[in-house]
Amino acid sequence: MRYKFSNLNFVKIARPVFISAIVLVLAGIVSLSIFGLNYGIDFKSGSSVDISVSKNVEKAQVEPFLNSEEFGKYTFTSGESRISIRFEEALTDVQQKKLESDFKEKFDAKASFEVNIVDVDIAKEQEWNALKGILIACIGIVIYVAIRFEWRFAISAVASLIFVAFMVITIFSIFRLEVNLPFILAILTIIGYSINDTVVIFDRIRENLRFAKLKTDSDLTDVVNKSISQTLTRSINTVVTVAFAAVCLFVFGSESIKMFSLAMILGLLIGAASSIFIASPLWHLLRRKAKPHQKAKPQSAS
Structure with a gap:
């Protein structure tokens, strides 16, 4: 299935998305502070x-x-x-x-x-092991992306992943959905899918940079927009396919995997949007600040 996105300015669209993301993060912090998480037996006695x-x-x-x-x-x-x-x-x-x-x-x-x-001690140990697993996964991703690309890509990728995981956790907190070990597995799986989408876009950005002549900020913006447009069809098809499988698991699966399936559905949708509107524009922001370009001169009326 093919889509046409060549005329969309993703970097410009990302600005209100950034503001919305900050608001959502603040709301999530408030929710977790007030309500906490509805832990299942895996994380409590x-x-x-x-x-x-x-x-x-x-x-x-x-x-x-x-x-x-x-x-x-x-x-x-x-x-x-x-x-x-x-x-x-x-x-x-x-x-x-x-x-x-x-x-x-x-x-x-x-x-x-x-x-x-x-018992209480085992529950606390499992909670810490779950957090440690997510932390190790993020550190590993930072190292991998930094080696394969550069540190700006690594920071942008991890910021996007943290946002995705935090949003899923926040939704579970607000609606008092049970958090258990399958939920943690879902978070780690979501991180894997999300970083895959992000790396595909970053790889295309790096490839397009080789042939781009960056003289103005607009040139850098064009590279990012072009790279997202070239990979968006693949990203949408991948997310739709996996999300369809997750929806089937949620509808027809047993009760024991419903929270896993729901977390997967939420994470896939949020992760796809985050790769496009947070990870790539954030790299654009860091790259623009690192090496200033000339601002495009307004054309004089003839």
């Missing part, structure tokens, strides 16, 4: 109970049973042969045995249980 059943057990049957047993707050997902229950408080040995015996008695005598307990 609690019990995870996975039940393999030999016959279909309806969610409507199990929920009244869980409510009557006074196990505390929980989240519940079910499939044809598997039920997953996440309790916000760690179950005691007595509660675990009671849950298992009562469930087998009422629903399925052949059911098998897998119980995992996450």
Whole structure:
């Protein structure tokens, strides 16, 4: 599928996008300060109970049973042969045995249980490991882009990636969506897709710079606009294809991967826009300040 973007001034369009991005970042900081994140059991203490059943057990049957047993707050997902229950408080040995015996008695005598307990220390360690993984990924990208291109490209790329990740996290914070390990995997996957789009544009900018005669600021702007136009069709087709797969996972997938799919959809859309309207124009800004060009002289009326 081909599109025509040769007449668009992406650098000019990016100016209001920059302002909007700053506003969104400030709103995100306020949201995270007030609401924080809705951590799943992976990042806070609690019990995870996975039940393999030999016959279909309806969610409507199990929920009244869980409510009557006074196990505390929980989240519940079910499939044809598997039920997953996440309790916000760690179950005691007595509660675990009671849950298992009562469930087998009422629903399925052949059911098998897998119980995992996450304490506070493990939850904090997993939270730090997740943050460390994202940080290491960003540092690796800075080094790679700086070696392959130059430091201005590296700064622009990482600024764009941080914005994408922060926006997805902010959306999950505002709407109180659960943050778990699949969500972290989605963030790392999003970073990979986003840097891929950004590197493609940067590679075209570098290629076009070899043949460009940069005498004025307008010449540099033309190089950036031309490079984005030449790669935009590829970027759109790639994002649409992957986003379609992520939407299918969200609609038809199990409850356990819905947050992963949703984070992927948001990240792909925000990442595509960020590569075009943040990463490339930010490089343009840094490059223009590094080596001043003559301003284009207005043509006198003949």
